Amino acid sequence: MRWVWIALILGVALLIHVAWGSLSHWKRAETWQRLASPGALSAAHASLEATCVACHTSVTGVDAVKCIACHANNTSLLQRQPTAFHADITNCRECHVEHQGVNQRPTNMVHTALARIGLQQLADAEKASREPGSGIHVQLLHWIEEQGKAEHGSAGVPSLTPEEAVLRCATCHANEDRHFRLFGEDCALCHGTARWTIAEFRHPSARSLDCAQCHQAPPSHYMEHFRMVSQRVAGKPHAQVNQCYLCHQTTAWNDIKEVGWYKHH
Numbered sequence: 179m180r181w182v183w184i185a186l187i188l189g190v191a192l193l194i195h196v197a198w199g200s201l202s203h204w205k206r207a208e209t210w211q212r213l214a215s216p217g218a219l220s221a222a223h224a225s226l227e228a229t230c231v232a233c234h235t236s237v238t239g240v241d242a243v244k245c246i247a248c249h250a251n252n253t254s255l256l257q258r259q260p261t262a263f264h265a266d267i268t269n270c271r272e273c274h275v276e277h278q279g280v281n282q283r284p285t286n287m288v289h290t291a292l293a294r295i296g297l298q299q300l301a302d303a304e305k306a307s308r309e310p311g312s313g314i315h316v317q318l319l320h321w322i323e324e325q326g327k328a329e330h331g332s333a334g335v336p337s338l339t340p341e342e343a344v345l346r347c348a349t350c351h352a353n354e355d356r357h358f359r360l361f362g363e364d365c366a367l368c369h370g371t372a373r374w375t376i377a378e379f380r381h382p383s384a385r386s387l388d389c390a391q392c393h394q395a396p397p398s399h400y401m402e403h404f405r406m407v408s409q410r411v412a413g414k415p416h417a418q419v420n421q422c423y424l425c426h427q428t429t430a431w432n433d434i435k436e437v438g439w440y441k442h443h
């Protein structure tokens with residue numbers, strides 16, 4: 179299953195059959211036992227405050243196996259498109275920080291870490307299946323290094339890190355696509371990974387006739403409802419569905435031109 183996940187989230191064609199070797203662990207010889215806790219745990223883990231070994235192992239430090247032992251089978255997490263990748267991941271601390279105090283949720287999404295984990299799993303898989311240094315991951319890592327040296331991010335478009343650039347955004351975010359696929363699958367053409375809003379964006383004027391180029395009408399507009407309700411409410415019996423501008427303002431879809439706010443029911 180793992181190679182499927184990686185092929186999906188990384189925007190590269192991976193037609194390699196791989197035998198998965200053991201995954202690398204955090205091999206730093208931590209001396210955490212002798213250290214004081216770096217800070218209070220999050221509210222969710224507060225009950226583990228006295229049980230350091232619930233998450234830490236003397237040899238490997240924070241042990242993902244221990245996190246997984248308590249958190250496997252979280253169906254809502256695995257069924258939700260953006261977080262479904264949890265099914266195939268064996269690193270946790272890259273995005274789940276701890277000891278930040280009870281008021282801090284222990285999550286910080288880091289897309290660069292996500293890409294690095296995917297590439298590392300890919301590298302491990304290739305190492306197990308062929309000569310080291312010959313695989314696609316080497317080309318990818320080389321490409322990332324080159325990208326890092328080059329300028330990226332043109333004016334107005336938020337720049338991705340070179341690692342982020344290998345991610346296929348729509349795999350995890352298609353369900354959040356406000357544009358009904360009208361703008362394609364490559365969200366990163368216009369969006370960065372920190373937030374969906376784009377500070378530079380100025381919406382076209384309410385006098386624009388191009389609304390339908392950027393907006394998809396709801397299914398009800400292609401059914402009897404359009405003639406029976408929409409056209410009547412707007413007082414535009416002859417308007418075609420594609421002439422959004424005849425009935426709509428740019429404020430909100432319920433702000434109907436020359437009518438005002440339309441309240442359902």
Ligand code: HEC
Pocket residue numbers: 208210211213214215216219223226227228229230231232233234239240271274275276277
């Ligand atoms: C719920 C799981 C959990 C428990 C319980 C927990 N820790 Fe941690 N700890 C973490 C995570 C996750 C990190 C990594 C935090 C980061 O990278 O920001 C961490 C980091 C640390 C670090 C910094 C070194 C390192 O590995 O990054 C120390 C020291 C530490 N913990 C000590 C403790 C002690 C002492 C206790 C018990 C009093 C404890 N921890 C209990 C999850 C836990």
Ligand code: HEC
Pocket residue numbers: 220222223226232233240241242244245246248249270271274283284285
């Ligand atoms: C002994 C069991 C146990 C261990 C070990 C454990 N957790 Fe948890 N964790 C819980 C419980 C219980 C909750 C609160 C209820 C829930 O969300 O399932 C929780 C909550 C969470 C949450 C949601 C918190 C929030 O407020 O959004 C995250 C994320 C999480 N754990 C990640 C981790 C990670 C990463 C590790 C390993 C460093 C870890 N957990 C280790 C039991 C555990």
Ligand code: HEC
Pocket residue numbers: 242245246249252255261264267268269270271272273274285286287288289291292295
């Ligand atoms: C690339 C970043 C990343 C990695 C790596 C990662 N997670 Fe998450 N995780 C997230 C994000 C983002 C969320 C969603 C948090 C939210 O909704 O606020 C999440 C949610 C969770 C939740 C559900 C919290 C809740 O509110 O129910 C748990 C439990 C969890 N992760 C555990 C883990 C464990 C265990 C690992 C390691 C096997 C892991 N995560 C690895 C980013 C990551």
Ligand code: HEC
Pocket residue numbers: 187260261263287289292338342343345346347348349350351365366369370371372373374
């Ligand atoms: C493997 C899944 C995955 C991939 C691939 C991915 N993301 Fe995300 N992204 C997440 C998760 C998980 C979150 C945390 C928010 C959540 O849980 O919904 C997130 C958060 C975001 C946010 C912030 C949302 C907010 O309101 O806080 C933006 C913006 C974003 N991603 C853009 C992108 C872009 C652009 C790409 C492609 C370069 C991309 N993502 C690739 C999983 C992914």
Ligand code: HEC
Pocket residue numbers: 347348351352354355356357361362363364365366367368369374375376377379
């Ligand atoms: C051609 C450029 C373009 C592409 C491609 C694109 N978007 Fe957008 N998107 C925009 C613009 C412009 C906005 C408005 C930003 C604003 O109001 O700040 C926007 C807004 C959004 C918003 C709402 C932001 C908010 O909170 O108001 C989401 C969510 C979103 N896009 C998701 C996606 C996803 C997911 C993809 C890929 C499947 C994608 N977009 C592809 C240009 C684009």
Ligand code: HEC
Pocket residue numbers: 356357381382383384385386387388389390391392393422423426427428429430431
């Ligand atoms: C160049 C592309 C473009 C054109 C042309 C355009 N819009 Fe938009 N519009 C967007 C984007 C991008 C957003 C923000 C993402 C979203 O909510 O769909 C947006 C947001 C909106 C919203 C707010 C949606 C909400 O739920 O907050 C309304 C209403 C709207 N547009 C109406 C119109 C109307 C009416 C026209 C024609 C007069 C029009 N738009 C022309 C791109 C465009």
Ligand code: HEC
Pocket residue numbers: 389390393394395396398399403407408409411412414417418419420421422423424425426431432434440
């Ligand atoms: C004949 C006038 C008319 C035209 C043309 C029209 N609409 Fe509407 N639209 C309405 C009215 C009235 C409502 C609110 C009542 C309803 O659901 O019919 C509405 C509701 C909506 C809603 C909100 C639906 C909901 O479920 O909340 C969206 C989104 C929308 N229109 C988008 C569009 C887009 C995009 C276009 C152009 C491609 C368009 N409309 C063309 C009159 C129109």
